[in-house]
């Protein structure tokens with residue numbers, strides 16, 4: 001039996017690759033049932049999750065990444081999508097005019113990414129490959145934007161990742177990360193109820209100190225921390241489609257928004273963030 005708390009990056013890569021290969025098999029972009037991506041629909045769907053019909057869980061933070069990336073202005077930008085999975089965000093950005101390079105340790109993810117790019121007629125603006133963020137196979141100062149969507153808590157297990165990102169990013173370029181952190185009391189309760197017994201599977205979670213460490217070496221950084229009581233959504237993760245649950249979470253989120261405005265010090269204990277690092 002593998003000791004998940006004490007394993008090498010090579011072992012991690014094998015475990016994660018197999019796990020994600022399984023997830024991406026037959027996957028479609030944005031949980032849809034077709035390969036074609038409808039840009040206005042994705043922007044609508046990736047929104048505050050308590051709104052009717054929207055993505056039920058993390059749309060609010062993804063939408064924030066769209067805001068900081070300035071979607072109207074992506075034409076001609078060169079984007080690196082680290083841990084691109086099935087390439088859904090890469091293709092989305094390519095449809096908006098960017099030249100996108102996406103990589104992942106999952107070969108199945110990359111296979112699906114190429115298919116999604118082809119079905120959306122942007123294969124010429126998408127370049128997908130199997131790589132590990134520890135050794136990025138692109139030249140120095142090549143990218144305007146490095147996009148890390150729900151990936152940082154994976155790449156934290158591997159060496160050299162920050163150095164590699166800094167190397168391939170242009171001066172003035174930005175890294176945009178969206179992810180979750182531990183340290184939120186509601187999340188701890190939610191994980192207790194929903195993940196009991198699975199913690200030992202080595203689901204590495206980011207700490208706020210990891211984010212502080214990551215920002216060292218960049219010329220500037222900003223972080224939007226969100227979701228205090230709202231992290232309790234975890235307890236309801238299997239019922240997020242039910243209107244009364246969403247309505248209740250809507251109220252909790254609104255309460256959070258007010259609470260965090262009044263007491264910004266609580267942001268340190270929030271469970272989700274969008275971080276922008278500038279080289």
Ligand SMILES: C[S@@+](CC[C@H](N)C(=O)[O-])C[C@H]1O[C@@H](n2cnc3c(N)ncnc32)[C@H](O)[C@@H]1O
Pocket residue numbers: 016017020082083084085086088089103104105106109131132133134148149150151154155158
């Ligand atoms: C939660 S998924 C997010 C996928 C994609 N960014 C998205 O949001 O649709 C995390 C992805 O990171 C990939 N990954 C994990 N460690 C990696 C590494 N060291 N280098 C490259 N990709 C990695 C996994 O294979 C997985 O596809």
